[in-house]
Amino acid sequence: MMVAATERRRQVLMAGLGTALILVMGTVLFFGFRLATQMRTSISALQTASTLQTYPETIAQQLNSLRDRLEVRAYSGQALSELQTSVKHVDTNLRQLEATGDADGPQLNRARLLWRQYQPVLDPVVSFTGQPYVDSDTAGSSLSSEGRRHYAEVKRAQLFANENARPLQTHLAALATALQHTSSDAAARLRTLLLAGVFAALVLAVAAGYFQLTRARHERAAREAQDQTRYILKSVREGFFLLDADHRIGSVWSEALSHMFSRNDFAGLSFEDLLKDLVPTATLTTAAKYVKLLWGQRAHENLMKSINPLGQLEITRDNGHGSKETRYLQFDFHRVMAAEGIKHVLCSVSDITASVLLARELQDSQDNANAQLDMMLGMMHVDPLQLTSFLDTTETSIKLVNTILREPARNDAEFRKKLAGLFRELHSIKGEASALNLSSVASRVHVMEDMVSECKKRPELSGNDFLPLVLKLDELLAHLRSVREMAARLSVLKDGAPTPPAAAGAAGGPARAAGALDELSPTLQSMAARLAQDHHKQFRLSVAGLADVPAPYATTIKDCLIQMLRNAAVHGIEAPDVRRNLAKQDAGAVNVEFRKTPGGYELVFEDDGAGITPQNLKAAAVRKRLVTEEAAQRMDTRAAMALIFAPGFSTQEGVSMDAGRGVGMDVVARSVANLGGKIGVSTHPGKFTRFRVVLPGVDADSAAVA
Amino acid sequence: MSANLKPNTKKSFKLMIVDDSNIMRRRIERSQQFEELQLVGTAGNGLEALELFKKTDPDVVTMDLTMPQMDGIECIGRLVTLKPAVRILVISALADKATAVEAMEKGANGFLNKPFTDRQLNEAIAELLC
Numbered sequence: 001m002m003v004a005a006t007e008r009r010r011q012v013l014m015a016g017l018g019t020a021l022i023l024v025m026g027t028v029l030f031f032g033f034r035l036a037t038q039m040r041t042s043i044s045a046l047q048t049a050s051t052l053q054t055y056p057e058t059i060a061q062q063l064n065s066l067r068d069r070l071e072v073r074a075y076s077g078q079a080l081s082e083l084q085t086s087v088k089h090v091d092t093n094l095r096q097l098e099a100t101g102d103a104d105g106p107q108l109n110r111a112r113l114l115w116r117q118y119q120p121v122l123d124p125v126v127s128f129t130g131q132p133y134v135d136s137d138t139a140g141s142s143l144s145s146e147g148r149r150h151y152a153e154v155k156r157a158q159l160f161a162n163e164n165a166r167p168l169q170t171h172l173a174a175l176a177t178a179l180q181h182t183s184s185d186a187a188a189r190l191r192t193l194l195l196a197g198v199f200a201a202l203v204l205a206v207a208a209g210y211f212q213l214t215r216a217r218h219e220r221a222a223r224e225a226q227d228q229t230r231y232i233l234k235s236v237r238e239g240f241f242l243l244d245a246d247h248r249i250g251s252v253w254s255e256a257l258s259h260m261f262s263r264n265d266f267a268g269l270s271f272e273d274l275l276k277d278l279v280p281t282a283t284l285t286t287a288a289k290y291v292k293l294l295w296g297q298r299a300h301e302n303l304m305k306s307i308n309p310l311g312q313l314e315i316t317r318d319n320g321h322g323s324k325e326t327r328y329l330q331f332d333f334h335r336v337m338a339a340e341g342i343k344h345v346l347c348s349v350s351d352i353t354a355s356v357l358l359a360r361e362l363q364d365s366q367d368n369a370n371a372q373l374d375m376m377l378g379m380m381h382v383d384p385l386q387l388t389s390f391l392d393t394t395e396t397s398i399k400l401v402n403t404i405l406r407e408p409a410r411n412d413a414e415f416r417k418k419l420a421g422l423f424r425e426l427h428s429i430k431g432e433a434s435a436l437n438l439s440s441v442a443s444r445v446h447v448m449e450d451m452v453s454e455c456k457k458r459p460e461l462s463g464n465d466f467l468p469l470v471l472k473l474d475e476l477l478a479h480l481r482s483v484r485e486m487a488a489r490l491s492v493l494k495d496g497a498p499t500p501p502a503a504a505g506a507a508g509g510p511a512r513a514a515g516a517l518d519e520l521s522p523t524l525q526s527m528a529a530r531l532a533q534d535h536h537k538q539f540r541l542s543v544a545g546l547a548d549v550p551a552p553y554a555t556t557i558k559d560c561l562i563q564m565l566r567n568a569a570v571h572g573i574e575a576p577d578v579r580r581n582l583a584k585q586d587a588g589a590v591n592v593e594f595r596k597t598p599g600g601y602e603l604v605f606e607d608d609g610a611g612i613t614p615q616n617l618k619a620a621a622v623r624k625r626l627v628t629e630e631a632a633q634r635m636d637t638r639a640a641m642a643l644i645f646a647p648g649f650s651t652q653e654g655v656s657m658d659a660g661r662g663v664g665m666d667v668v669a670r671s672v673a674n675l676g677g678k679i680g681v682s683t684h685p686g687k688f689t690r691f692r693v694v695l696p697g698v699d700a701d702s703a704a705v706a
Numbered sequence: 707m708s709a710n711l712k713p714n715t716k717k718s719f720k721l722m723i724v725d726d727s728n729i730m731r732r733r734i735e736r737s738q739q740f741e742e743l744q745l746v747g748t749a750g751n752g753l754e755a756l757e758l759f760k761k762t763d764p765d766v767v768t769m770d771l772t773m774p775q776m777d778g779i780e781c782i783g784r785l786v787t788l789k790p791a792v793r794i795l796v797i798s799a800l801a802d803k804a805t806a807v808e809a810m811e812k813g814a815n816g817f818l819n820k821p822f823t824d825r826q827l828n829e830a831i832a833e834l835l836c
Contacts, residue, residue, distance in 0.1 A: 286804040289811045299810055300833055307810060307817055309803035 010215055021204045028197030035190040041100055042183035048093050049176035055090045056165035062086060063158040070151045073133055073141040084126045090115065107178050111171035114164060121160045124153040239349035247271045247291050260329060260351055262317055278315040294333055294345050301335065308333065312356065328356040371440055376486060378437035384491045386523065390432050391484050397425050401473060405466055415461035420647065423452050424667050431562045435527045444479055448472050520546050520558055524565060531569035539573045539588035545595050550698040556671045557603060561592060563668045564605045564691055572609030572689050582686065603693040611685040614640035621649060641681055645669040719835065722764035723748040724755040724781065726773040734768055734797065737824040738831055752776025756784055766834060771798040771805065779812055786813030793834050
């Protein structure tokens with residue numbers, strides 16, 4: 001805008017200079033012409049006056065000559081005619097001088113006055129037309145009476161002319177001098193005028209030159225500014241552009257924009273079109289409304305900034321290699337104000353993907369640290385012996401996993417068998433970890449379980465499919481080492497004495513397991529609390545008689561309870577609102593009792609949840625392709641119930657940390673069977689589910705074997 | 707803070723507070739420090755607000771968005787139709803920008819997120835009044 005005003009001022013100045021030049025040249029030419037004309041007349045008058053100077057003398061001589069001729073009676077016609085010519089010449093020229101006016105002055109007046117005195121004397125002479133002589137034989141030629149009179153007049157005129165020739169000549173000379181002065185004055189004026197004109201023209205030319213020079217300088221500066229703007233727009237990392245009142249992009253934008261939006265031409269593009277294919281429709285609508293609001297005067301800049309919906313815009317675009325990538329862009333808007341209101345909206349776009357990802361990473365590591373802290377706090381509540389027991393058991397399980405992985409397998413069936421074995425082991429580690437609230441361990445095992453599930457889905461298996469699992473297993477081992485370290489440190493803090501080393505002797509195992517089972521009740525309680533929280537359920541767990549569990553059964557009973565508790569929390573107990581609708585108490589009840597019976601031992605696990613219907617079990621089994629539809633239809637209630645213990649069975653569709661894999665009850669049933677026991681289930685839909693585990697009595701021999 | 711935020715003119719403005727929470731209505735009433743604001747009434751939902759508006763003709767309105775019967779967004783539209791010069795400050799717990807833009811588009815003049823400090827409230831009202 002400033003540039004435009006300067007430009008206008010410069011144009012006005014140039015026009016003024018042009019006009020001044022024309023005026024000066026016009027004036028000079030006009031007066032110069034007048035002066036030249038005046039000089040011409042003055043010079044011609046001077047010539048006349050100069051010529052006239054000689055005439056008084058000439059007239060006097062002619063009169064002398066005429067008198068002499070008359071005296072000698074010679075022919076006087078010639079002399080008279082010469083005189084007449086001279087007189088006429090003086091007369092005419094004087095009148096001419098009078099007419100031009102240039103010579104109008106005292107000198108001319110004096111000359112004219114004197115000449116007027118000549119006239120009465122000269123007139124009779126020049127107007128003589130008669131014959132001056134008469135010829136007679138006696139006296140020869142003699143003056144006639146006319147002649148005598150003529151002679152007298154000539155004589156008088158001659159005397160007058162002789163007397164006045166010099167004064168008249170002086171007057172005429174003075175006149176000539178005066179005329180000469182006049183013309184030289186005019187010449188001097190003309191010279192001055194021309195000089196002034198040339199000078200003025202020079203001044204104007206210099207001024208014009210100066211302005212042209214400054215203009216060139218300004219233009220150069222403007223060009224440089226333009227170049228600099230271009231460099232800035234080329235190298236700035238933000239995308240810049242202006243939006244006009246129609247929300248269209250102006251003709252200038254920074255090059256970063258091209259990279260951000262993978263296009264090269266933005267001129268005239270509407271803001272909506274810019275974002276159209278990159279963001280969801282709802283975001284686009286909000287963005288369009290927001291940009292419209294920017295043009296209203298109603299909202300303050302700060303307010304508009306605070307409600308900017310494009311502060312962190314997630315866009316999806318082609319990365320140029322055929323796949324999509326997600327970027328985060330930050331749009332900032334600034335109104336460009338002019339006298340008449342908002343003229344443009346300046347939009348700056350920055351790619352904040354790196355900082356968004358960094359923030360996420362920070363959040364992740366924060367979460368991780370929190371998880372570690374939670375784990376540590378969780379571990380503080382776990383009995384060190386129980387923890388050590390878990391670590392030892394897990395170590396054994398992992399060894400088993402390793403063994404399974406190392407087992408040679410040649411065909412698909414063998415690979416699948418390996419996978420099933422892996423899955424069972426991993427699942428039991430996860431169960432124990434969850435029971436001890438070791439979520440970092442549980443989540444790692446969960447990831448491995450997922451990988452195994454993925455493998456299972458593959459149409460064909462090879463040894464290579466197991467490689468990622470081996471890597472994950474190493475990671476898990478490293479993590480378990482750190483858990484063990486942490487446990488050792490905690491134990492130092494708690495008791496001032498380190499926990500027993502990990503590699504425990506075989507004889508020590510059962511003893512510790514029995515000890516651990518004394519503490520199983522609080523572990524189950526904390527697991528129940530966590531399960532209730534995770535699954536938004538409410539239930540009370542009451543446990544009785546676990547102190548009586550014989551050492552050989554400890555691990556199995558523990559596995560049983562963990563698995564059953566998980567099943568009860570996930571499948572059995574209904575959500576509080578569901579229970580309310582069924583006229584049940586919001587909080588469910590889970591009862592666990594271990595007791596000695598005449599023939600051995602009995603574990604009863606009961607929940608007052610939804611129960612199990614054979615229909616549900618059959619439907620789930622068909623969905624899992626464990627049985628065909630026809631087979632399911634043929635099944636009686638007992639056979640349907642047995643599906644609970646079938647490998648790979650689950651009624652829950654989703655997969656969570658706690659249940660849904662359908663391996664747990666399979667493992668439980670197998671380990672109960674290994675101990676020579678039985679497991680049974682009784683249920684009433686909508687009322688309860690009850691598991692009964694019956695185990696034989698323990699004698700000293702069997703204890704030694706375990 | 708509020709002392710130098712007040713406009714020089716001592717013109718009086720009629721204030722209406724709309725919020726479904728009684729506690730929040732009292733909080734806004736007590737926390738605002740503008741002598742020129744005269745409270746003419748409070749409303750607990752959009753319909754009430756509309757009725758009260760017709761009766762008392764307020765100049766300044768603080769408006770909650772999530773309310774029973776008629777929500778704030780719709781109410782803003784109605785109020786602005788009744789009196790285009792009314793100045794509305796949206797005070798809402800809805801923090802997403804799309805809601806704010808929607809409210810502004812309907813005719814609100816300011817937006818304040820709950821929870822807010824007294825200072826934030828007074829600054830928002832000061833911006834609304836100038």
